[in-house]
Amino acid sequence: MPRAATPPLVLPALAPEEREPLQRQLYRHLRAAILDGRVGVGSRLPGSRSLAAHLGVSRNTVIAALDQLVAEGYVESRRGSGTTVAVPPVSLSAAAPVATADGAGQRAISRQTRRLVSSEVPVSRGLLLAFAPGMPALDAFPSRDWSRILARRWRHPAPGLLGGHDAAGYPPLRSAIAEYLGRARGVRCSADQVVVVAGSQQGLDLTARVLLDPGDQAMVEDPGYTGLRGVLRACGAVPVPVPVDDTGFDPGLAENLWPTARLACVTPSHQFPSGATMPADRRLALIAWAARKDGWIVEDDYDSDFRYAGRPLAALQGLDGGHRTIYCGTFSKSMFPALRLGWLVVPPDLLPAFLTMRRLADVAPSTVTQAAMADFMDEGLFTAHLRRMRALYAERRQALLASAARHLPGLAEVTAGEAGTHAIAWLPAGWEDLAVAVAAQSQGLVPGALGLYRLQPGRPGLILGYGNMPAETIDPAIRALRQVLAHWSR
Amino acid sequence: MPRAATPPLVLPALAPEEREPLQRQLYRHLRAAILDGRVGVGSRLPGSRSLAAHLGVSRNTVIAALDQLVAEGYVESRRGSGTTVAVPPVSLSAAAPVATADGAGQRAISRQTRRLVSSEVPVSRGLLLAFAPGMPALDAFPSRDWSRILARRWRHPAPGLLGGHDAAGYPPLRSAIAEYLGRARGVRCSADQVVVVAGSQQGLDLTARVLLDPGDQAMVEDPGYTGLRGVLRACGAVPVPVPVDDTGFDPGLAENLWPTARLACVTPSHQFPSGATMPADRRLALIAWAARKDGWIVEDDYDSDFRYAGRPLAALQGLDGGHRTIYCGTFSKSMFPALRLGWLVVPPDLLPAFLTMRRLADVAPSTVTQAAMADFMDEGLFTAHLRRMRALYAERRQALLASAARHLPGLAEVTAGEAGTHAIAWLPAGWEDLAVAVAAQSQGLVPGALGLYRLQPGRPGLILGYGNMPAETIDPAIRALRQVLAHWSR
Secondary structure, eight states: OOOBOSSOOOOOOOOTTSSSOHHHHHHHHHHHHHHTTSSOTTOBOOOHHHHHHHHTSOHHHHHHHHHHHHHHTSEEEETTTEEEEOSOOOOOGGGOOOOOTTGGGTSSOOHHHHHHHHHOOOOOOOSSSBTOTTOOOGGGOOHHHHHHHHHHHHHSOOHHHHHOOOTTOOHHHHHHHHHHHHHHHOOOOOGGGEEEESSHHHHHHHHHHHHOOTTOEEEEEESOOHHHHHHHHHTTOEEEEEEOBTTBOOHHHHHHHOTTOOEEEEOOSSOTTTOOOOOHHHHHHHHHHHHHHTOEEEEEOTTTTOBSSSSOOOOHHHHHTTSSEEEEEESTTTSOGGGOOEEEEOOGGGHHHHHHHHHHHHSSOOHHHHHHHHHHHHTTHHHHHHHHHHHHHHHHHHHHHHHHHHHOTTTOEEEOOSBSSEEEEEOOTTOOHHHHHHHHHTTTBOOEEGGGGOSSOOOOEEEEEOTTSOHHHHHHHHHHHHHHHHHHHO | OOOBOSSOOOOOOOOTTSSSOHHHHHHHHHHHHHHTTSSOTTOBOOOHHHHHHHHTSOHHHHHHHHHHHHHHTSEEEETTTEEEEOSOOOOOGGGOOOOOTTGGGTSSOOHHHHHHHHHOOOOOOOSSSBTOTTOOOGGGOOHHHHHHHHHHHHHSOOHHHHHOOOTTOOHHHHHHHHHHHHHHHOOOOOGGGEEEESSHHHHHHHHHHHHOOTTOEEEEEESOOHHHHHHHHHTTOEEEEEEOBTTBOOHHHHHHHOTTOOEEEEOOSSOTTTOOOOOHHHHHHHHHHHHHHTOEEEEEOTTTTOBSSSSOOOOHHHHHTTSSEEEEEESTTTSOGGGOOEEEEOOGGGHHHHHHHHHHHHSSOOHHHHHHHHHHHHTTHHHHHHHHHHHHHHHHHHHHHHHHHHHOTTTOEEEOOSBSSEEEEEOOTTOOHHHHHHHHHTTTBOOEEGGGGOSSOOOOEEEEEOTTSOHHHHHHHHHHHHHHHHHHHO
8 A cells, every 4th residue: 555645745836927838837846746756656646636725726727737747657546545656766977978078989879970070170161261172152042043942842842852762862852863973074864863862962972881891991182172081981981091192093003002902982073172084095004904803993083073174074983984983063153051951873783782781871861952952053043053053153253363373472382173162282392281360360361271182291282162253352362362371481 | 215006006986966065085095095105105196187187176175185185194295206105015904803793792892781681681762662560650751840940040051050060960950859859758968969861770880889899799689680680790790689588688688698798779769679668676676787787878868758658758868868778760750751860869988989979970960951950949839749759650550559459350460669669560470470571571661570570480460650651541451461361370
């Protein structure tokens, strides 16, 4: 037979002025009293009538709170014996961690993740600041068209658009991407080979997870994209550096350095970040290497939509016939980064593996963005936007090179490649580019530091993104950069 | 000195009627001639004038094609010596795989991925068919409101909405989610602890990658969600089964079975798929277990928005204070599955690790869906939609139970729990539920088979999703199911 609750239960007063309903407040107070041991297992709670009178609330309020406690199993209600506590108190103090700012290594997380956190490079958040790398012209995005397309598409959506789960992506978008890549980039693929992803970062992550086992080596360009090295490490693989030169990744050097590696990750169109273009002989040598080794090439074609001399270079994938190349691209530069849409082009026999991994990673891309993007392409808006942006970026690039030629001689040598939306300001040997980049922030400049992208020491430099800089802002920004560099050179 | 091209180069005729520009066609033909060895390294190509005459095209067309070959490094152009081939032929046949339908294991992909592909369970695609599990009422989604909000939000987007890269998610959405979870689910968290993800699948994937090393054990409910087991295996961990009973996951049994495991993945509100609710004593025991083991609880609260008896049970996370619980949820059921938005609630000291992994996985969620979702919540449309859906699903659930009571006695025992959008039709012992589910497909019924969700043998059953079934379609579907079962029982 249950004991009566002694000493009598003391509950905090309820607060009718709070947004939280009274029954919810009472439920919380009673639950707390049970869990901290103020009422022990088997104790009988006061009756609903007396609780209501004591607290000055309606009996219905009390009954609702007690019902909730019964439903969750904290108390039991038996006819004739009232409501009794069903669970023992619990000490939560053992479970409470000491919260620390950098505490991520202190509790049991995986060793791989711990290494990733400690090796993460600082990320520049300079959205509207000068020289932010990788940022397209946000002010030139045709948002009225985009808004109209979103609205039209979602006013009367087909059930498939709401419920669909196509891991490879929305079929009309896959077709539009395949058509665009064939026409503009010389990629050889059918729409079936296109896997829509949430930007090239997810493309690289899926590729690493599909192709690599823990301990496998993966050759990466040095300097190169840090997000790639991160996903390689995240799946336990080992990124091994291949220094790039004026024509990018050198397959012969790579094979000498890392004879057992079977994966090469490259940016042949416009090496990131140096801007070099890989010529045909190296492309062919890389394809031959992959065939010899039964290996793979990951081609990250991250910004080749914009080219200012000649027509765009055909993708390596097209040269290979897509047999040993996983081709990766993104709409982040051609549309806007926060869209989070991109693609992989995958050899047909690898599709089952990629789709399995894609389903596990996040099931499928959202149809909200995919359907709008497909319409944007089908209506010709994408091609028109690219054409306008190419002219705009050519102008900004020209302004940057002209201003740098005026203001930076003796301080930095600026090269811009023939594509993309960034230039490199090569600094004098021995300078610490990361320290220079940090110093530049005080002037509202957020260039990237080449050193952050290197695995091995090399020539210092700053990455100057010009995509999001109106032409008239470029000369003042370059002059501000001169001040920073001049100060540094003293 | 370069040799002249002998024998003379024979090129296919150009096709002016094709969409591909003539210069691009010529570029392709010349490149093919170089790569297949018809013109060797050092050979001189015919002059642009004679090529133009020979092919019947303008000289500008030829020059453009040659310029492209120069730019890509296939040929070199020197004043006085004409245009010569710069690369040797390449045999691509070695690189060509034999494409096979089930070829995913034949080339060098990772061992982990190969296992995943071979163990993948068949996925039902029955979007509009009867009993599809996990599908909400697509016909009742307020798409006009959704369309209006998308349009308004994207007509004049702030630059931050286009360029923003917040790995944890769009801040107003994180606030709206934290507020909703506190009010409706008893989750204790600040907006800072909310990480917006692309649905609960990505939430589980990130959690597994952050917490687990290869070889680590992770306790999972049996039967339980296959997508969870998949992500555990994908990161090299070992899912170990804990049989559930009428009140779900049993922490005492779990600790006896797997004394060294330090991660427990549970669905306390509404066990998937059985529908059981975990009572308070087990919740407290699980929290105490996690504290003792320095372990973690992953709480997947996948469908607790809809509850038909009493008010929603508070989340386990709130009871734990969020110290050792990673709480995971999704808008797939409350909005629509193809939206691909959900959340994690993460203990503060684990945030750096989760955000590092999130950035590597896909940088950040799209602002297109996030901003619209935030507006949808802030305007009260989400709460209103949930209220309408709760009434709708209660009606559908009642129709299902009533129809099953009429038509299925002796064939199946139907239980629906008090929450969610699916019921279980428990089949007679010894029946193969997967075979029954396949047989049902011939009647347009796509129930889930409980056996697909089990790691160890157990009572057979069918998962009957009723969320997307208008009430008037339920009785005919149950009668069709009776036919299938009656046929099976003969």
